[in-house]
Amino acid sequence: MPMPHHPHWPPGLPLHLTLPATNLFDNAAVSAHRYPDKPFLIYYGAELSFAAFHDEVTRLAGYLENVCGVKAGDRVLLYLQNSPQWVLGYYAILRANAVVVPVNPMNRSDELAHYVADSGARVAIAAQDLLPQLRDHLNPEEQSEPALHHIVVACYRDHLPSEEQEREAPTGLRLPDFVAEPRAAIEGPGLHAWRDAIAAALxxxxLTAGPEDLCVMPYTSGTTGHPKGCMHTHRNAQSTGVGGMHWFARTQDAVMLSVLPFFHVTGMAGGMNGPLFLGATIVIMSRWDRETAAELMQRHRVTSWQAISTMVVDFLANPRIGEYDLSALNGIRGGGAAMPEAVAAKLKALTGLNYVEGYGMTETLAATHINPPQRPKPQCLGIPVFDVDSRIIDPTTLAELPQGETGEIVTHAPQVMQGYWRNDAANAQAFITLDGKRFLRTGDLARIDEDGYFFMMDRLKRMINASGFKVWPAEVEALMYKHPDIHEVCVIGALDPKRGETVKAFVVLKPERMGQVSAEDITAWAHDHMAAYKTPRLVEFIESLPKSGTGKIMWRELQERQAELDRG
Structure with missing residues (x-):
């Protein structure tokens, strides 16, 4: 049945997309066969061809199986910054018929404990700069309690240009400190140096895992305190990786700047899986740097760039931005947070390009809605992409609402997860059945305009959007309750001119500690125990938290009080 958005569909594309009925790893094998000598990864001047990528992935997979004991269906943690090793590790885990558990490199030891315990992972691949956070969870002798038995440790510098290459042709690029760090000695039970694993050539x-087997399990939080694993199959991953490339008419000659984090589903699908399927080249940055980004765009003739709004704001604020040749760019896309119209206008004046926004979730392994490239609307989620059935319902009655009314987005699509890992209660709340089909409840409130475009209006879920990162207050609160001086805490969102929203904590101290602990003390402790983007930037001490008659903390009251302050 024709839908209101069909007249605005990207020209020449079908409404239905046939997906590869294969393991995601097959994309690496096919591209290595088709384009053996073509660069797949470019990392601060060093190039890795498709054939070399395939070879290193296969060697690492052999080591995971033969030495670390990885078996089909095992979960393996992947804990690195964006780097060639992140991509290599991801596909090596798949080649070993196992399941990737991507972990935010900003997560600290306390947070990692849940990933290890909940996923049941016994093996991890980590970077040497992050090893101190993960090492607490390594216990090769432990057979019954949750613990890691093996960690393969990578050094980013191993995939930079060699010292001889740098002398002959200096790149002149500014490297993050952790990327330039020399290789450290890796010693101790259960620890394995990446270089040794590759040299073993096992x-x-x-390859036995098929399209319906689990592929990747990113974690997301929500109204409960602990993150939940989203179970995605190889078919789910093919849907967003392949679909995104077709939507934007990308070809094997595309050169893409991959600076969005690979652990996040947007960077994973659009910055890694999709380009590998095509045989396109990706230029990797381990950390955002506006001058390095512009230099890489100019040097490698980058054709497309995925970004979040805060990156674009910083990029445009570079006083030297007009000196760079950005003429190869033919597409800039992103999501996570709406792009301010003034910023989008400035970007278009510089590049001649529209910023094309999209919408997705960890539960959908990236986008379910994207603006048509030829007809985007500003601050808009876009339209449902290939084979996506999205509707607006009344969140209470579950009745479908007419065009123009605000309600909850529910989605039936090939990229929707199979469910939450070992969490039947959460699954019961996450899915409903409409017209005989299973729909995911997103918790996001939106409306559909007369052209079938979706516009975000509000959130049902209690969530803070800080620079595009989702922060779930319940998770932050659960971590903050470990502070020895905190009696009670409630976390909300506050407006921030740069981040959009930031994290604020209302703290009730234990009676004997009142007046002896500062807001700075709380923030410093939080920074040591959780990812930086979750850390409360604002701390307000209060004598007691507002509570309902049943004793439940009334967070909405505090949120509304903060909103009044933000409005001035």
């Missing part, structure tokens, strides 16, 4: 067994 062969993996047959």
């Amino acid at each position: 062969a993996p067994g047959p």
Whole structure:
């Protein structure tokens, strides 16, 4: 049945997309066969061809199987910054018929404990700069309690230009300190140096995982205190990786700047999986740097860039931005937070390009809605992409609402997860059945305009959007309750001119500690125990938290009080 958005569909594209019925790893094998000598990864001047990528992935998979004991269906943690090793590790885990558990490199030891315990992972791949956070959870002798038995440790510098290459042709690029760090000695039970794993040249067994087997399990939080694993199959991953490339008419000659984090589903699908399927080249940055980004765009003739609004704001604020040749750019896309119209206008004046926004979730492994590139609307989620059935319902009655009314987005699509890992209660709340089909409840409130475009209006879920990162207050609160001086805490969102929203904590101290602990003390402690983007930037001490008659903390009252302050 024709839908209101069909007249605005990207020209020449079908409404239905046939997906590869294969393991995601097959995309690496196919591209290595088709384009063996073509660069796949470019990392601060060093290039890795598709053939070399395939070879290193296969060697690492052999080591995971033969030395670390990884078996089909095992979960393996992947804990690095954006780097060639992140991509290599991801596909090596898949080649070993296992399941990738991507972990935010900003997560600290306390947060990692849940990932290890909940996923049941016994093996991890980590970077040497992050090893101190993960090492607390390594216990090769422990057979019953949750613990890691093996960690393969990578050094980013191993995939930079060699010292000889740098002498002959200096790149002149500014490197993050952790990327330039020399290789450290890796010693101790259960620890394995990446270089040794590759040098061992062990062969993996047959590739047996198929399209319906689990592929990747990113974690997301919500109204409860602990993150939940989203179970995605190889078919789910093919849907967003392949679909995104077709939507934007990308070809194997595309050169993409991959600076959005690979652990996040947007960077994973659009900055890694999609380009590998095509045989396109990705230029990797481990940390955002506006001058390095502009230099890489100019040097490598970057054609497309995925970004969040805060990156674009910083990029345009570079006083030297007009000196760079950005003429190869033919597409800039993103999501996570709406792009301010003034910023989008400035970007278009510089590049001649519209910023094309989209919408997705960890539960959908990236986008379910994207603006048509030829007809985007500003501050808009876009239209449902290939084979996506999205509707607006009344969140209470679950009745479908007419065009123009605000309600909850529910989605039936090939990229929707199979469910939350070992969490039947959460699954019961996350899914409903409409017209005989299973729909995911997003918790996001939106409306559909007369052209079938979706516009975000509000959120049902209690969530803070800080620079595009989702912060779930319940998770932050659960971590903050470990502070020895905190009696009670409630976390809300506050307006921030740069981040959009920031994290604020209302703290009730234990009686004997009142007047002896500062807001700075709380923030410093939080920074040591959780990812930086979750850390409360604002702390307000209060004598007691507002509570309902049943004793439940009334966070909405505090949120509304803060909103009044933000409005001035």
